[in-house]
Amino acid sequence: MTPEAAAETFVETLVIGGGPGGTPAAMALAQAGRRVLLVEAGQGLGGTCLFSGCIPSKIFRETAFRRQEAARASEFGLGDAPSTLPEVNWSTVQSRRHRILAQRAGGALAKANSLPTLEVVFGRARLTGPRSAVIERAGEPNRTIQFKTAILAPGSVPKHLPIPGADLPGVLDSETLISIGFVPDSLALIGGGPIGIEMAQIFAQLGTKVSVLEAAPRILGPVDATLADLLAQHLTDSGIALETGVTLAKIEGVEDAHQVHFTRDGESHSIAAQVVAIVAGRHPNVAGLGLETTVVRHGPHGIHVSDSLETDEPGIFAIGDVVGHPMFAHWANAQAHAVARHILGQPAAFPHPEHNSAVIFSSPEIGMVGLTEEAARARNDKISVAEYDYRIDARAQISGETLGRLRIVYREDDQRIVGVHVLAEGAADLMGEAALAVRNGLTLEQIAASIHPHPTLTEAFGLTALSALARPSQG
């Protein structure tokens, strides 16, 4: 049979990509009884987040964090200070990753298969027109599809850097770094964004000598500057070399001996590393989608969409990393639910970037919701910031993790909270209250009047709001 010879299928909605965007969108539509076809080119449902992003990086982080904890056990009255840290059994770490991934992907597929109007197909989908597509499957005939609506959720791919040596076989990206078979002696990470900083601390805690090269004057560009500076100092104190303001020249090397050449302020420098990984961000993944057969437009920041995430081709929507920043799993998921409701004709709250929350899983973690102080001031609002230093915090003192700061950004006129930024071990789990406050425009008064349990890290929200309210008015 020729590849194009298979029967044609008609579906109400075709969803391309089974990541945190496509999978929930497909399931929400099928739960409402719509006939949906979900096509995934990879090994299972879960996307970058499950197979090479959020989940594997946090699995590695857990091992690294626990190893570091072992070093501190004697501080808490447990044994003597160890002369060496626990050895890392990397194959156990990687097997644990495979086990968790398989369990999660299996769970997602079982849930999808339980929905009678949802069909999941593993293959690569390509649009062939505004209402048609073809699915290519290895060793099987192609399937042609006609659809009423489509949701494009093909995610993103690691950014390539146009410098000599970036394509050397031993130079990794965020995806190949996840499947590395050993803990390197030394690692140069090109990129000081969230992925670079998470990986830097993970490998440093596992015993690797780590350098981070960042083109911007500071790491974690979009993060609150006070928190980014505090974390940068902590990374430097813990032995990670942060090289900021650099221009990369080239990478040289063979297999496990690389030299990264760069300039700063006109001077040439180089660093040696067993492994080099380019983690300088991600590009929307539009290649091979067949967009040229439609009027869907795209640019460097991804597929162009309206406020309701519809492309220029009526009936074709796009969600997740393929529509550009912010690129987060929970963001893709929020867009998925909004688009599904919209297609079902229900009222949909499309998420707004100013309400997005995000966590950088550094140690300590950084959690953020809404506007930074700089971004809020740039809008000409009269802004104040209420701050709390976790060194005085009961819970932080108990856990021995006192490096931390909470910064609440609020408007002076009505005291509405427009941003919350936290550096603290445990910040990730503080973001729920912060997200609720920013999304609903809560005031300092409302936060202060909410009773926060003691002793917890969330107490800081109430205490900080109270002390800001007690300040003499600046007006």
Ligand SMILES: Cc1cc2nc3c(=O)[nH]c(=O)nc-3n(C[C@H](O)[C@H](O)[C@H](O)COP(=O)(O)OP(=O)(O)OC[C@H]3O[C@@H](n4cnc5c(N)ncnc54)[C@H](O)[C@@H]3O)c2cc1C
């Ligand atoms: C190292 C790392 C750590 C991260 N950590 C976090 C984190 O802690 N928290 C967080 O929120 N986000 C994190 N992210 C980002 C997160 O992974 C992405 O924002 C999220 O996965 C985007 O979801 P998506 O559905 O848009 O795309 P993806 O998850 O990329 O899924 C797209 C899917 O589409 C499939 N596909 C592509 N083209 C086709 C085609 N033509 N036909 C069929 N299928 C196709 C792909 O195989 C893929 O499975 C991290 C990313 C990385 C790289």
